[in-house]
Amino acid sequence: MNELIKTYQSKMEKTVSVLSEEYASIRAGRANPAVLDKVMVDYYGTPTPIQSMAAVSVSEARILVIQPWDKSTLGPIQKAIQASDIGINPQNDGTVIRIVFPQLTEERRKEICKSVRKQAEESKVAIRSIRRDANEKLKAMKKSSEITEDDQKQLEKEVQDLTDKYCKNIDDTAAKKEKEILEI
Template sequence: MNERLNPYNEKMEKTIRVLEGEFATIRAGRANPAVLDKITVDYYGTPTPVQAMAAISVAEARILVIQPWDKSTLKPIEKAIQASDIGINPTNDGSVIRIVFPPLTEERRKEICKQIKKQGEEAKVAIRAIRRDANEKFKALKKSSEISEDDQKDLEEATQKMTDKFCKRIDEIAAKKEKEILEI
């Protein structure tokens, strides 16, 4: 691969990683510690991720158990989960917090699939924006006579192929996640 394409390839890879991270936090009816990734707790005035304050384990297929290392943080963790957008009420038994994931309704599955499609489209838009930036850079290089017109065309063609490859990967990742949601 041409070294001029490397920065754009890396940006596109990063877009894929971000999308996969977003998909990991989607609540799919089974216990997944990743749903807590974006939740922070006010711990002595510092926003702290739940993972840094407690051991998180999957007790059963649909039950997540959060065991804080400091028992005094039970209430703040519980409040942070309630205030978050995961839509599940935690239960606190005085030593651990349990989150029971209800089975998904057909309506909720369809909503999640729409959300997956939307996030996939947003990722493709990001990929296309990277392509546009690359093509503008190649035009500027041509204008300043750093590359020939043929080189510019070759780079733009290679960028388009790379864009197509990443858009296809996004479609595959989104389809896999949708299938996972619909099969639960």
């Protein structure tokens, strides 16, 4: 019985971790190497993440520096960043690439916050979907006499408690990200 609950708990944890990864890649006016996580560079015909080809560091609050281990990859890295949806033009000085993050306008901050709330709501919908799947599984187990009605009620309560816990976790994560965006 606990195995069943653990299965659904791990699905809920995965949903929250995916949301956290998405939040990490949101450009919030500060230099954050995570914005490059989804950028792939065509390296000898193979899509390769920038972090595998170069040292990525934050030199100042709003400047990200990319120093490739192989200087011949400067061009392809710059092209990959320009082609991505980051929306910032990288500057190549022949040895490193600098990405300067502009200050966010108030309007842009509000747009980003709206996106953060939307992603949080989508994650909560996913959590509730996991709860529904768990409850359907418990009803099927009760119907096939694998568990008693009391067990079903107890397990449904545990699933609901997990749902509440992870939805609150999502709300807290979203509030923290919104605060970070608005304070920059």
